[in-house]
Amino acid sequence: MIFIMIYLFLHVQKNIGMGKCEQCIIKQFNSLKALTKEELVRISSCKTSKIIKKGEVIFEEGEVLNGVYCVKDGICKLTKLSANGKDQIVKMVVKGDLLGQRSIVTEERSNLQATALNDMEVCFIPKSEILADLQKNPDFTFNVLKDMANDLKEADDVIVNMAQKSVRQRLAETIIYIHESFGVNPDGTLSVLLSREDFANIVGTATESAIRVLSQFKKEGLISTTGKRIKIENIEDLKRVE
């Protein structure tokens, strides 16, 4: 009997978030910080917390989103399926980021798919709550706007890189980006474990090509690998790759 109670308690804690938004540190990193204490309490009461396992899809391309996700832990990729059947990774989303605001704002179905790259913990906030705050709190709206403006700038940079740089350069920059944004394990390997296919889908190339270039980097002493794990050995030269 007591075990059932413990089980239920843990289960509930996992799936119907018991944390309070007002006290959540995560909100410091995104536009939710612009909300008043009252607004946070209201959101807290109707949000749901979810555990998402590595590889699980959070939402699909074309899906109607009924709210936004606040990422409390873990990393996910945002992808779009191309006509040739390949997924292009458009952005990586980390702890502290919001997920799905774009679609909520434009009231469209999602243009991207979100897939967990490791185990994640997210809070789901219903659309109605977000829209209510967007109506009433200009400070919040402005913060969301700033985030979006920043995403747009980054997207522009990606466009230029895709258009003007070689696969070699793009892959080198991707490794550096992951290194600097998501950090490394104690042994120095990139803490986010991506498949070679993921790398190819970030860079926009064939999986074989990505593998080949990684092998070259290895031969040139720019990186080393242990299984699929990658470690940067010479970041200066990696930055200079042409």
Place this chain on the structure above:
Amino acid sequence: MIFIMIYLFLHVQKNIGMGKCEQCIIKQFNSLKALTKEELVRISSCKTSKIIKKGEVIFEEGEVLNGVYCVKDGICKLTKLSANGKDQIVKMVVKGDLLGQRSIVTEERSNLQATALNDMEVCFIPKSEILADLQKNPDFTFNVLKDMANDLKEADDVIVNMAQKSVRQRLAETIIYIHESFGVNPDGTLSVLLSREDFANIVGTATESAIRVLSQFKKEGLISTTGKRIKIENIEDLKRVE
């Protein structure tokens, strides 16, 4: 004497806009429509109207923007200089669009350069006015947010196209895009006259490659050309290009 007065009148009308924002039809097409009559009157009193000639730079990459531009007429390209010295065209801006909001919102220098593709008429609205309205009018902020969300979606699409489609496909789609977005002259040629280099800089390829592919399209009867002007001859097959 009378001629000097007429000259001055015309000059003033050109450079210090005498039109009234409240009555301007252009505002229907952008987020300024969310402003109240009073706000529009205020903006009207401090905006300046400018004529920009084809080829002129409106603002450069890295420049501090002191306001936004509302495009009353004409078309311009937004470019970013890549490390290899080539300009990448990231977006084309038309009559009705606003220019520079992103930088104003994030209070950063412009990440893009804006260059007129034909003669333009724009109104410059000082930063202080825009920011004041963003503070006070949540409806306006939300409209700017919607625009930005839309730009972001389009940028995501461009990323995927750049990453996953061939130069041939991208060029075909560019021609169709210009055809459908900016229309054609009476003779059926694209109304926006772009150089082959511009096409290359949209598609993200070498100028020679763009020229070569256009020649192929001509041989295949998909398009025809008169000088640098391009006319779509078979839009269905152009859409099917692989």
Place this chain on the structure above:
DNA sequence: AGTAAATCATGATAAATATCATATTTAATT
């Protein structure tokens, strides 16, 4: 632990694209 499936790796080859060279045409300037 053993087997199937997925992922990674590399070779051989084809296709796409870039680069360099050089005409030819068009536009700009005097």
Place this chain on the structure above:
DNA sequence: AATTAAATATGATATTTATCATGATTTACT
């Protein structure tokens, strides 16, 4: 109108990247 400069066009060739094939590892599963 003549001259110069710029843009367009095309060939030859080099480089980059994709595709197909096949084997080696790793991972997942029972």
